[in-house]
Amino acid sequence: MSKPPRRSSVRYDKRKSASSAATPPLVVATTRPESRPTAAAPTVEPTRVVSLEPLAPIIVRSGRPFDFQAGADPARFPPPSTLAGCLRTAWARATGQDFGLALAELPVAGPLLACPDASGKLRLLVPKPADAIYRGHGDEARCLRAEPQPFPPGTGSDLPEGLLPVRLPPGERGKGGAGPAWWDCGHLLDFRQGRIPSHKELTERGWSPPSGDLRTHVAIDSGTLAADPGRLFQTEGLDLETTNPWLKEHRPGSGLRLLARCGEPLPAGLVHLGGERRLAALYPEPETTWPVPPPGWFERMTKAGGLTLTLLTPASFAAGYRPGWVADDWQGAPPVAPALSLRLIAAALERWQPHSGWDLARRQPRPTRKLVGAGATYWFRLIGTPDPQALASLWLTSLCDAEQDRRDGFGLALPAPWSPPPA
Numbered sequence: 001m002s003k004p005p006r007r008s009s010v011r012y013d014k015r016k017s018a019s020s021a022a023t024p025p026l027v028v029a030t031t032r033p034e035s036r037p038t039a040a041a042p043t044v045e046p047t048r049v050v051s052l053e054p055l056a057p058i059i060v061r062s063g064r065p066f067d068f069q070a071g072a073d074p075a076r077f078p079p080p081s082t083l084a085g086c087l088r089t090a091w092a093r094a095t096g097q098d099f100g101l102a103l104a105e106l107p108v109a110g111p112l113l114a115c116p117d118a119s120g121k122l123r124l125l126v127p128k129p130a131d132a133i134y135r136g137h138g139d140e141a142r143c144l145r146a147e148p149q150p151f152p153p154g155t156g157s158d159l160p161e162g163l164l165p166v167r168l169p170p171g172e173r174g175k176g177g178a179g180p181a182w183w184d185c186g187h188l189l190d191f192r193q194g195r196i197p198s199h200k201e202l203t204e205r206g207w208s209p210p211s212g213d214l215r216t217h218v219a220i221d222s223g224t225l226a227a228d229p230g231r232l233f234q235t236e237g238l239d240l241e242t243t244n245p246w247l248k249e250h251r252p253g254s255g256l257r258l259l260a261r262c263g264e265p266l267p268a269g270l271v272h273l274g275g276e277r278r279l280a281a282l283y284p285e286p287e288t289t290w291p292v293p294p295p296g297w298f299e300r301m302t303k304a305g306g307l308t309l310t311l312l313t314p315a316s317f318a319a320g321y322r323p324g325w326v327a328d329d330w331q332g333a334p335p336v337a338p339a340l341s342l343r344l345i346a347a348a349l350e351r352w353q354p355h356s357g358w359d360l361a362r363r364q365p366r367p368t369r370k371l372v373g374a375g376a377t378y379w380f381r382l383i384g385t386p387d388p389q390a391l392a393s394l395w396l397t398s399l400c401d402a403e404q405d406r407r408d409g410f411g412l413a414l415p416a417p418w419s420p421p422p423a
Contacts, residue, residue: 046094046265047284050087051114051122051257052273057213057237059275074236077113077209078258079355079371080313080409082274084108087262090271090282095264101361107407109396110260112291112312113182115207122257124185124291125207126414127375129310130348131166132191134177134199141177141199144168145191148346148379148421162330164379164421166348180206185291192308192416207256213237235276260409261290293395297417298388306345306420307391309378314353314371315400315411321349321372324401331383335406337393341383345420349376371410381420391415 060076088103114122131146148164151157159165177199184205187197219231240256258273258280266282273280301307318324322344325332330344352370359366394415398406405411 044268044284046267047287048263048265049259049261049285049287049289050266051259051283051285051289052083052086052111052271053255053257053281053283054240054273054278055280056278057239058273059235059237059278061275077238078111078274080108080110080412081355081357083111083258083260084408086271086273086280087260087266090269091262091264091266094267094269104404105407107263107409108260109262109398109409109412110313111258111409112260112412113207114257114259116257122259122285122289123205124259125182125256126185126188126310126312127373128179128181128183128206129188129191129377130350130373130375131377133168134179135172135174136177136199137175141179143179143196143199143202144172145196146348150421163344164346166346179203180208182207188310188414189294189416192310192418210239213239237274237276237278259285259289291396293392298391298415300417301391301415302382302385302388304417304419306379306381306418307342307394308416308418309380309394309399309413310416311372311374311376311399311411311413312396313409313412314355314374315376315398316355316369316371316402316405317411318401320370321347321352321376323378323399334394334399335401335403336397336399337390339390340386340394342380343383345379345381347376347378349373379418379420381423 058078060078060082087108088106091106092099092103113125115125116122133144133146135142135144146166146168149167150164157165179199180202183191183197183202187202187205190197214236216232217235219228220226221228240258266284268284269282271280271282272278315323319326323332323334325334326342326344332342332344333340334342350373353373354368355371356368357366358364394413396412396414398409398411399413400406400411
């Protein structure tokens with residue numbers, strides 16, 4: 001197989017992005033024109049908030065060897081680093097700047113998933129939280145919420161001392177069920193406020209990835225430019241299109257979008273997203289497209305004395321599942337909010353996710369890392385009575401330990417009020 005294409009990088013001027021550090025005004029959705037601008041003739045000004053419409057299934061490979069003997073990697077939702085590389089390259093080409101290593105300093109947040117409705121408004125979808133448990137099937141299907149609770153007397157586990165287990169309500173019985181992998185963002189906010197949406201509501205407004213788009217390819221002999229006998233390989237892509245254009249069922253604007261925020265404004269155009277140089281259409285969106293917290297959200301956290309942090313993108317922590325800024329006594333302050341003092345009470349997360357890539361600077365594969373999957377939830381007690389403005393800095397910002405991971409968009413978290421048990 002051919003090596004990844006060579007590419008230079010952009011020198012990014014930090015002084016230009018001074019204004020990008022501030023959080024822009026946020027709303028849940030925006031009105032969009034019925035006919036979107038074409039990539040060849042953009043009709044809107046560049047903005048820092050953009051959406052991407054994949055024009056083909058997205059190919060994202062893992063770090064395992066890729067050759068004719070290996071099977072296809074399963075379809076994957078693009079990780080933050082894939083989107084960050086896409087948008088940084090688009091900005092460099094749009095501004096005509098030379099490529100350099102400093103391009104990695106351009107901050108990117110995302111990807112989030114958005115679904116346009118019939119009026120053109122973007123509705124945010126979020127990964128199912130890890131503390132949401134499906135039970136039953138058919139008419140008996142329901143969703144339950146697990147919460148930090150101490151063990152009954154005489155029982156225990158191998159949890160680290162000081163952490164509470166995350167358990168279902170006492171007496172809850174039944175077999176596991178299935179449900180949507182992505183929720184409407186409003187349902188997640190309801191879930192965090194004590195109202196558990198019905199399984200039907202979650203299904204009607206949620207989304208689960210379809211079966212991967214599996215394609216078989218053949219290697220080409222570089223000398224004869226003919227097919228190399230026996231050198232077949234497969235790729236499996238994630239299709240965000242909700243209709244089938246090959247069966248003439250395509251409706252413009254019916255597919256899902258990737259929503260992101262970049263440190264610099266980006267114009268409309270075509271970009272390469274993921275492997276196989278698959279194309280995506282990039283559209284500038286109003287700054288108000290980025291989601292906002294409900295009114296009085298952070299005042300409620302101060303009053304409750306605690307909060308949850310639910311990951312909307314995968315995260316990388318130095319201590320595995322535990323953020324590196326949480327010390328051995330379970331206390332610490334997030335890098336984005338050093339004035340806060342939090343104590344970790346419990347954590348719920350799914351199986352770790354492998355992540356690797358290609359290092360353009362060193363021309364070699366990156367080391368494989370274990371990521372905490374999106375949907376992981378952490379429960380914290382507030383130490384003291386912080387200013388609500390300090391809590392507001394946690395909204396859709398990165399919790400990762402490394403500065404580069406935060407620039408790449410790993411570990412974006414949605415905070416919500418939570419009342420911890422008595423100390």
